Structure formats: C-alpha cells, structure tokens
Amino acid sequence: xxxxxxxxxxxxxxxxxxxxxAFAAEQKDALELTDIAEEKWYTPxxxxxxxxxxxxPVSEQDGKGIFVPDAPMLREQVADAVYRFAALADQKLAxxxxxxxxxxxxxxxxxxxxxxxxxxxxxxxxxxxxxxxxRLHPQNTISRQEFAAVLQRFVKLYExxxxxxxxxxxxxxxxxxxxxQTEIAAWARPDIAFCRANGLMQGNANGTFxxxxxxxxxxxxxxxxxxxxxxx
Numbered sequence: 216x217x218x219x220x221x222x223x224x225x226x227x228x229x230x231x232x233x234x235x236x237a238f239a240a241e242q243k244d245a246l247e248l249t250d251i252a253e254e255k256w257y258t259p260x261x262x263x264x265x266x267x268x269x270x271x272p273v274s275e276q277d278g279k280g281i282f283v284p285d286a287p288m289l290r291e292q293v294a295d296a297v298y299r300f301a302a303l304a305d306q307k308l309a310x311x312x313x314x315x316x317x318x319x320x321x322x323x324x325x326x327x328x329x330x331x332x333x334x335x336x337x338x339x340x341x342x343x344x345x346x347x348x349x350r351l352h353p354q355n356t357i358s359r360q361e362f363a364a365v366l367q368r369f370v371k372l373y374e375x376x377x378x379x380x381x382x383x384x385x386x387x388x389x390x391x392x393x394x395x396q397t398e399i400a401a402w403a404r405p406d407i408a409f410c411r412a413n414g415l416m417q418g419n420a421n422g423t424f425x426x427x428x429x430x431x432x433x434x435x436x437x438x439x440x441x442x443x444x445x446x447x
Contacts, residue, residue, distance in 0.1 A: 247279045248272060257284055257433035260440035269299040269439050270432070284433035291330040291353035293362065293435065294343055297369055298333035300439050301340075304378040314339025319349070326353040342368045359416070359434075360403035360426035366415055366438060367406040385412035394422040415441050 251261050261282055264270035272280030288296075302309045317323060317338035326334050334351065337343035342365055345351045357365070373379045385408035390396050399407060403426060410416035415438055418424045 246272065246275065248282045249279050250281050250283065255284070255433075257437055260436040261433060263440045263443065264296075264436040267303065269303070270296050270436055282432065284431065284436075286432050287356045287429035288432055288435050289353065290343070290351065290355050290357050291326055291334060293357050293365065293430065294337040294353075295330045295333040296435055296439060297342060297365070298336045300442065301336065301369070301373070304373065305376075308376065309336055312336055312340040317351070320345050320351050321348065322350045322352065326351065337365075340369070340372055342372065356429040358427050359424065359430055360400055360407060362430045362438075363403060363406040363410045363416055367409045370409075370413065370415070370442070383412050385409045390424070392422075393418050393424040395424060395426070399424065399426045 246265060248261065248265065251258055261270075261284060265272060265280070265282065273283045273286070274281045298309060301312075313332065313335040315335060317335045320338070323331075323334070330353065334343070334353065338345070338351075343351070370379055370382060374382045385405070387404040387408045389408045389411055390399055390404050393399070407416070407424065407426070411418075
C-alpha cells in the first residue's frame with residue numbers, strides 16, 4: 216500500500232509540473248497516512264495537500280500520520296489552508312495583503328496562535344472578514360455555501376493579481392439543478408454557481424449540494440487540488 220501511494224504522489228507531482236508551471240512549492244518527503252486508502256476519491260487530493268504543506272495531518276509520529284478526512288474544518292483552519300496555498304504563489308504578496316486590522320475583531324484572541332497570520336491574510340485580502348459585529352468565529356465550523364463564498368473571493372482576487380488562469384463566470388440558474396436548491400441561501404447562489412462552473416465544488420452523488428453541511432478536511436483538500444492546475 217505504501218509503495219502504491221508513493222507512486223500515486225509522484226504521478227500527482229508530475230501532473231502538476233506539466234499543468235501549473237507557476238506552482239513552485241517544494242515537495243515534502245512522503246508521509247504514510249494510515250487512514251487514507253488508495254481507492255478513495257479524495258486520496259490524490261489529500262496526498263497533494265500534505266505533500267505541499269497546505270494542510271497538515273492531525274497527528275504525526277515516526278513517519279506516519281493520521282489525516283482524519285471526514286472531520287469538519289474550523290473557520291481558522293480554512294483560513295490557514297487558503298493562506299498556505301496563497302503563499303505558494305507569492306509569499307511576499309500574501310504578506311502584503313495581510314492586515315493587523317483583524318486583531319481588532321472582537322474575538323481575535325480566540326484564534327489559535329499558529330493560525331493568526333492566516334486570519335490576518337484572509338481578513339486583509341477580503342476573503343474572510345467576519346460578521347457585522349466584527350466577530351470572526353474562528354472556532355466554528357464553516358458551511359459549504361459559506362465556503363463557496365470564501366473560495367469565490369479568493370479565486371477572483373488572485374485572478375486579478377495574475378495568479379489564476381481560465382476562470383469563467385457563471386449563471387446563477389446553474390444551481391437550480393441541485394435537488395436541494397431551495398435550501399441554498401440567495402446570497403450564496405452566485406458563489407456556488409461560480410465554484411461549480413470552475414470545477415472547484417460539485418454536488419453529491421445523490422444530486423444535492425448540501426449547502427448547510429460542514430466542509431470536511433477531505434473536501435478542503437480536494438478544492439485545493441482542483442485549484443492547483445490553474446497556475447498557482
């Protein structure tokens with residue numbers, strides 16, 4: 216199993232090298248993830264995310280790690296993954312976009328120390344700015360429709376900066392094909408349509424989008440993997 220997963224990881228790296236010349240991250244040594252099976256839909260994405268350092272295993276010891284793919288992502292963890300991915304494109308730009316104004320948010324003290332740089336980036340870049348009461352809710356999970364909004368803002372920003380290619384606009388009517396489309400908030404429809412049109416987020420096998428469901432670690436890894444060939 217370990218040899219097959221390592222081979223798969225090398226294939227991923229080769230594919231990225233051919234499709235994303237600006238993706239200049241240095242690959243880490245392969246880590247055996249004991250809870251990631253070769254045949255799962257998210258395996259290539261998880262191996263990519265861990266190998267390029269945009270996500271970490273939940274625990275790691277003696278060259279082996281546990282990823283916990285089904286665990287939900289907290290808002291600060293989403294910010295951290297987005298920030299790491301942005302830094303792969305241009306660390307200096309990511310730092311320039313960051314803002315210490317995030318520190319003035321009412322609950323900034325509840326942001327984990329290792330996620331604070333990421334939260335400052337997402338806040339300064341306008342990707343994740345909190346609610347009307349200036350609360351970031353860093354320890355809360357994030358819904359799929361909320362994440363679609365974050366993703367749309369990030370992609371459009373980095374397209375403007377010249378780090379994203381082949382980004383297309385979308386018709387909000389596209390979300391009408393989801394069997395649970397009536398559960399999608401009006402404000403989220405353009406974001407979900409955008410993510411779907413650009414192949415970043417799709418529905419489930421049963422035809423639903425599950426807009427209020429939580430983003431899992433596997434889904435986060437898949438989105439980052441989908442983004443990589445666009446040039447970052």
